[in-house]
Structures are given as C-alpha cells and as structure tokens.
Amino acid sequence: MPKVILPIANGYYESDSLPISAQECTNLYPNIAQAPALNQETLFGTPGLTQVASASELDNCRGAHEMNGVPYFLIGSHLYSMAEDYTLTTRSNVAIGGSGRVSMADNGTQLLLLVPGGAGYIYNHVANTFAQITDSDFTANGNPQQVVFIDGFFCLTTDTKKFIVSALNDGLAYNALDFGTAESDPDEIVAPIVFKNQLFIGGSQTIEAFQNIGGADFPFQRTGLFLSKGISSPFSIQSIQDTFVFVGAGANESPAIWALNGNSVAKISTTAIDKELSALTEAQILDIYSWAYAEKGAYFVGFALPGTTLVYDTISKRWHERKSFVDGALGAYRVNALVRAYNQLWAGDLVDGRVGLLGQNVYTEYNTEIRRTIVTQPFQSNMQSFVLPELELTVESGVGNSSAVDPKVGLERSVDGKIWSDARYRSIGKVGEYNRRVIWNRNGRASRFELFRFTMSEPVKPVFIQMTADIVATQ
Structure with missing residues (x-):
C-alpha cells in the first residue's frame, strides 16, 4: 500500500471524550501556505x-x-x-x-x-x-x-x-x-x-x-x-x-x-x-x-x-x-x-x-526550554486493525547548533488518548544535515485506531512539515 499523508496541523481540539479527539498543539502554530508548497498545512514554532x-x-x-x-x-x-x-x-x-x-x-x-x-x-x-x-x-x-x-x-x-x-x-x-x-x-x-x-x-x-x-x-x-x-x-x-x-x-x-x-x-x-x-x-x-x-x-x-x-x-x-x-x-x-x-x-x-x-x-x-507538543487526530482504517511498518515526520532538517548538536524529536503512541507508550527519539539532523529523514519503523499494531504524539524541547528551529505512514490492514 502506498504511503498516505496524515494531517498534523489541525491545531488544538481536545474533546470531552479523548478517543474522539485528544489533539494538542502546544508552542507550535498551524501555518497555511498561500501558494503551492511541499505541504499546504504545516506547523511553525512559537517565538x-x-x-x-x-x-x-x-x-x-x-x-x-x-x-x-x-x-x-x-x-x-x-x-x-x-x-x-x-x-x-x-x-x-x-x-x-x-x-x-x-x-x-x-x-x-x-x-x-x-x-x-x-x-x-x-x-x-x-x-x-x-x-x-x-x-x-x-x-x-x-x-x-x-x-x-x-x-x-x-x-x-x-x-x-x-x-x-x-x-x-x-x-x-x-x-x-x-x-x-x-x-x-x-x-x-x-x-x-x-x-x-x-x-x-x-x-x-x-x-x-x-x-x-x-x-x-x-x-x-x-x-x-x-x-x-x-x-x-x-x-x-x-x-x-x-x-x-x-x-x-x-x-x-x-x-x-x-x-x-x-x-x-x-x-x-x-x-x-x-x-x-x-x-x-x-x-x-x-x-x-x-x-x-x-x-x-x-x-x-x-x-x-x-x-x-x-x-x-x-x-x-x-x-x-x-x-x-x-x-x-x-x-x-x-x-x-x-x-x-x-x-x-x-x-x-x-x-x-x-x-x-x-x-x-x-x-x-x-x-x-520550550516544550513543543502535537497530538494528532485519531487515525483508523475503517475501524479495522492495521499495522504501521513505517512512519515519517518531515521536518526542516539540519538545524542543529552549538546548544543542541544533534536535536531530536520524540514519538509516542496511544490507542485511547489517555495511556501513552514510551517515547522513541529520532535525530532531526546536526547542523548542515539537510537531507536527514525522521523515520520510525516497526510501529506495532492498532486494533481500531491510533493517535500519535510528537514532542520536541531542544533549542533549535522547529518546523513540522508533514507526516506520512504505511498503513497496512490486518485481520
């Protein structure tokens, strides 16, 4: 199955019922490009x-x-x-x-x-x-x-x-x-x-x-x-x-x-x-x-x-x-x-x-530190179980500096918006590593739907461009 683009820039929307929506957008703000772009809806860091x-x-x-x-x-x-x-x-x-x-x-x-x-x-x-x-x-x-x-x-x-x-x-x-x-x-x-x-x-x-x-x-x-x-x-x-x-x-x-x-x-x-x-x-x-x-x-x-x-x-x-x-x-x-x-x-x-x-x-x-967090909307495949062999967060890479030589972003997963997995961290690139890709493999199985939380605290330029994933339906 080809990769699909999953939205990350919906902003803040935390429902009374977290499985419906537990979307956080903290110290990041949605930016909508006003011309054709790599992705029309991205996230920029607050000042x-x-x-x-x-x-x-x-x-x-x-x-x-x-x-x-x-x-x-x-x-x-x-x-x-x-x-x-x-x-x-x-x-x-x-x-x-x-x-x-x-x-x-x-x-x-x-x-x-x-x-x-x-x-x-x-x-x-x-x-x-x-x-x-x-x-x-x-x-x-x-x-x-x-x-x-x-x-x-x-x-x-x-x-x-x-x-x-x-x-x-x-x-x-x-x-x-x-x-x-x-x-x-x-x-x-x-x-x-x-x-x-x-x-x-x-x-x-x-x-x-x-x-x-x-x-x-x-x-x-x-x-x-x-x-x-x-x-x-x-x-x-x-x-x-x-x-x-x-x-x-x-x-x-x-x-x-x-x-x-x-x-x-x-x-x-x-x-x-x-x-x-x-x-x-x-x-x-x-x-x-x-x-x-x-x-x-x-x-x-x-x-x-x-x-x-x-x-x-x-x-x-x-x-x-x-x-x-x-x-x-x-x-x-x-x-x-x-x-x-x-x-x-x-x-x-x-x-x-x-x-x-x-x-x-x-x-x-x-x-x-400024702790920047997003929680995505729940993703599902017609409420059928699925696995995620690969998930990629496209960011502005290569933004490391003397204060954060090898900055990282963390990923957590949840099936209910309440209990979260341990964070797994990936580098977003040392200074000059502009082609660094931020990929998580072997992301497990979801029985019906899943939410993702990304967290970044290091003092570097924070730009989240898009999230793509392999979503493979299972029995």
Missing part, C-alpha cells in the same frame, strides 16, 4: 523570549501600553517607561494601589491608569508628571472600572450601570453631569470598547453602540446597533485585524469567545474551548485577560486561562496553546502583556519584574 530589562520590583506585570512610540509597563506598584536601549525609568512617584491588572488608555500626552474599582492616575509624558485623579466628580457616578480613549475624551465605565467621560483632552477633570447609560438592556455595564472610532458599551449580556454627536452636553448618543452578547471577562477584549474579540455570553448562556462580524457577532471558539471555559469558576472567568499581535502574516490573539493560554490565528482560523516552564513545572504562559515599540514586541511577565523581547529566532524562554 522565544530574551530578557532585556528588569524592574527593581520583583512583582509581576499588571499591564503594558505604548504611547508616542514608547512602551510603558506597570510592574508591581510603579509605572516604568523603557527606552530603546532597554533602560527602565520609574515614572510614578507614588505607589499605585491594588495587585491585579489595570486598564490603560492615552490621549497622546496623558496616560491614564485605572485600578478597577479603585483609583485613577495620570502620567503626562510632556511635563513628566504623575498624579492621582482627585476630582470628586471622578467617582460621582460610581467607581470607574475600565477606560478607553475616543474623540478627545477618556471614557470610563462604572459599577452603577453608567459610563462617564473626562473633560476634553484632560484625564484629570470630570463633571458629574457627563455620564451616559446603555438603555437597550438593564444588564450591568462591564467595559467600553473603541473600534473604528465607534464607542461600544459592553454589558454582561449585551453590547450597545454609541457615536459622538458633539454639542455642549454629554457628547455620546446611541446609534441603534445592539449585539446580543455581553462581556464576561473585561480584560479579554482585543481589536485585531478587522474586528474585535472577547470572552462573553448572552442571557442564560455559558461563556464562549466571540468576534464582531458586521453588525453581529460570530463565535470563534470551538466546542473544545467552550468546554475549557465552562469548567472555570465565575472568578476565573472574570480574571481571563488577552493580548494580541501580528507577525509574519499571522494575526494572533491569546486568552490566558489558569494553566494555559489559548491562542487564535485569525488567518488560519485555528487554535493552539502556549505554555511555559516555571520552576521546573509546565504551566501558564508567562507572557501576560504585549506591546509593540521600536519595531519590536516587548513582553511583560506573569512571574516577576522582567521585560522580555519576543523573538522568532529565539528557541528558549529566558534560557529555559
């Missing part, structure tokens, strides 16, 4: 991290923002700017309260940092001043929760079903009469969204659109656009490519991940991801945060859950996971904020006060 700076505080990053080409990081209780030579400079002269994530927006001169339900702060980069917002009208309509900037105004949602705006181009001044409400549905207001210069007010079950009509009174008025899904995770909202995405739900619905699609929303999460979301507590759902970036033709948006980050590529429309080794254990992806400045991507850290540089040609995270 590594290089430390470039570290704050004096060892606390984690609580948010990052770019203003006028300069990246800013809230690390622990202080705001830092980072120069192009990686120098971190403290910009806050008082401790910023709280320990969780903050909401950030800027008007080109002022950067507003908002501790949800707590205090607000303004950093003015022209005057190099930092001040807490002390205007009593700042909290006259409830405690501000999230902030965006639109048309000269900072717009903040509060915990009283209202949203407020600052004075024009001044995040330190407020008027108690400058507030609005989302009136189409009486649900709680969760977060504001700005997309294509339009303001959306996200409630817990609905989203309503507003426009700036100008005038001396409150400037924003309802447009009539109403979306029947609300925001479940206020820090999950991201604008990417030509849409915005968020974790949300409608009335009597469990959370899913949605994207604006014209004047409606479309679900982008799979049932496997919906399963992961439904297993979380309400507090864990509220704590989900996201980041987004585009690189090498892919547009990624990542949603951080406890223990993993689920990442969607709006181009391939497939999902993968990102995880990190911290203190010897594989767990949550340590990047918790991303900002582009100086034509590079800078990462805030989940663990401590370091700032990292995301690098496609870096194959470790702060000199710690």
Whole structure:
C-alpha cells in the first residue's frame, strides 16, 4: 500500500471524550501556505523570549501600553517607561494601589491608569508628571472600572450601570453631569470598547453602540446597533485585524469567545474551548485577560486561562496553546502583556519584574526550554486493525547548533488518548544535515485506531512539515 499523508496541523481540539479527539498543539502554530508548497498545512514554532530589562520590583506585570512610540509597563506598584536601549525609568512617584491588572488608555500626552474599582492616575509624558485623579466628580457616578480613549475624551465605565467621560483632552477633570447609560438592556455595564472610532458599551449580556454627536452636553448618543452578547471577562477584549474579540455570553448562556462580524457577532471558539471555559469558576472567568499581535502574516490573539493560554490565528482560523516552564513545572504562559515599540514586541511577565523581547529566532524562554507538543487526530482504517511498518515526520532538517548538536524529536503512541507508550527519539539532523529523514519503523499494531504524539524541547528551529505512514490492514 502506498504511503498516505496524515494531517498534523489541525491545531488544538481536545474533546470531552479523548478517543474522539485528544489533539494538542502546544508552542507550535498551524501555518497555511498561500501558494503551492511541499505541504499546504504545516506547523511553525512559537517565538522565544530574551530578557532585556528588569524592574527593581520583583512583582509581576499588571499591564503594558505604548504611547508616542514608547512602551510603558506597570510592574508591581510603579509605572516604568523603557527606552530603546532597554533602560527602565520609574515614572510614578507614588505607589499605585491594588495587585491585579489595570486598564490603560492615552490621549497622546496623558496616560491614564485605572485600578478597577479603585483609583485613577495620570502620567503626562510632556511635563513628566504623575498624579492621582482627585476630582470628586471622578467617582460621582460610581467607581470607574475600565477606560478607553475616543474623540478627545477618556471614557470610563462604572459599577452603577453608567459610563462617564473626562473633560476634553484632560484625564484629570470630570463633571458629574457627563455620564451616559446603555438603555437597550438593564444588564450591568462591564467595559467600553473603541473600534473604528465607534464607542461600544459592553454589558454582561449585551453590547450597545454609541457615536459622538458633539454639542455642549454629554457628547455620546446611541446609534441603534445592539449585539446580543455581553462581556464576561473585561480584560479579554482585543481589536485585531478587522474586528474585535472577547470572552462573553448572552442571557442564560455559558461563556464562549466571540468576534464582531458586521453588525453581529460570530463565535470563534470551538466546542473544545467552550468546554475549557465552562469548567472555570465565575472568578476565573472574570480574571481571563488577552493580548494580541501580528507577525509574519499571522494575526494572533491569546486568552490566558489558569494553566494555559489559548491562542487564535485569525488567518488560519485555528487554535493552539502556549505554555511555559516555571520552576521546573509546565504551566501558564508567562507572557501576560504585549506591546509593540521600536519595531519590536516587548513582553511583560506573569512571574516577576522582567521585560522580555519576543523573538522568532529565539528557541528558549529566558534560557529555559520550550516544550513543543502535537497530538494528532485519531487515525483508523475503517475501524479495522492495521499495522504501521513505517512512519515519517518531515521536518526542516539540519538545524542543529552549538546548544543542541544533534536535536531530536520524540514519538509516542496511544490507542485511547489517555495511556501513552514510551517515547522513541529520532535525530532531526546536526547542523548542515539537510537531507536527514525522521523515520520510525516497526510501529506495532492498532486494533481500531491510533493517535500519535510528537514532542520536541531542544533549542533549535522547529518546523513540522508533514507526516506520512504505511498503513497496512490486518485481520
């Protein structure tokens, strides 16, 4: 029987029942070629991290923002700017309260940092001043929760079903009469969204659109656009490519991940991801945060859950996971904020006060291994028993280097997605061994179906191109 090509780039899809699908795709992402190629669907490695700076505080990053080409990081209780030579400079002269994530927006001169339900702060980069917002009208309509900037105004949602705006181009001044409400549905207001210069007010079950009509009174008025899904995770909202995405739900619905699609929303999460979301507590759902970036033709948006980050590529429309080794254990992806400045991507850290540089040609995270894993879909031959005399994984060979002279990839087999065989390793080629083939012979017999798991951890360029196998039916 001739060799058959077996798909490896389906992405992440782990079913409630593992024999149906136990597909993993960790620290690798599906890439779909846009021209005829050796294989149209391949897997590329996710980028590594290089430390470039570290704050004096060892606390984690609580948010990052770019203003006028300069990246800013809230690390622990202080705001830092980072120069192009990686120098971190403290910009806050008082401790910023709280320990969780903050909401950030800027008007080109002022950067507003908002501790949800707590205090607000303004950093003015022209005057190099930092001040807490002390205007009593700042909290006259409830405690501000999230902030965006639109048309000269900072717009903040509060915990009283209202949203407020600052004075024009001044995040330190407020008027108690400058507030609005989302009136189409009486649900709680969760977060504001700005997309294509339009303001959306996200409630817990609905989203309503507003426009700036100008005038001396409150400037924003309802447009009539109403979306029947609300925001479940206020820090999950991201604008990417030509849409915005968020974790949300409608009335009597469990959370899913949605994207604006014209004047409606479309679900982008799979049932496997919906399963992961439904297993979380309400507090864990509220704590989900996201980041987004585009690189090498892919547009990624990542949603951080406890223990993993689920990442969607709006181009391939497939999902993968990102995880990190911290203190010897594989767990949550340590990047918790991303900002582009100086034509590079800078990462805030989940663990401590370091700032990292995301690098496609870096194959470790702060000199710690990146474990890359794929689990294939179940393969079967009309549910009849079969043997696999030969299985080949085509990779970019000959990528060995001084850190990994003879890098290897491991293969494990499973007939149920639960119990796995011992790994068998094959070389993917020392430096210059470009014709090295990665082949496993004598792969045993499967009574009905079989899954394969490939694992690679060495610091070399990871590209998985295709998987081929001899599948021979038996009695």
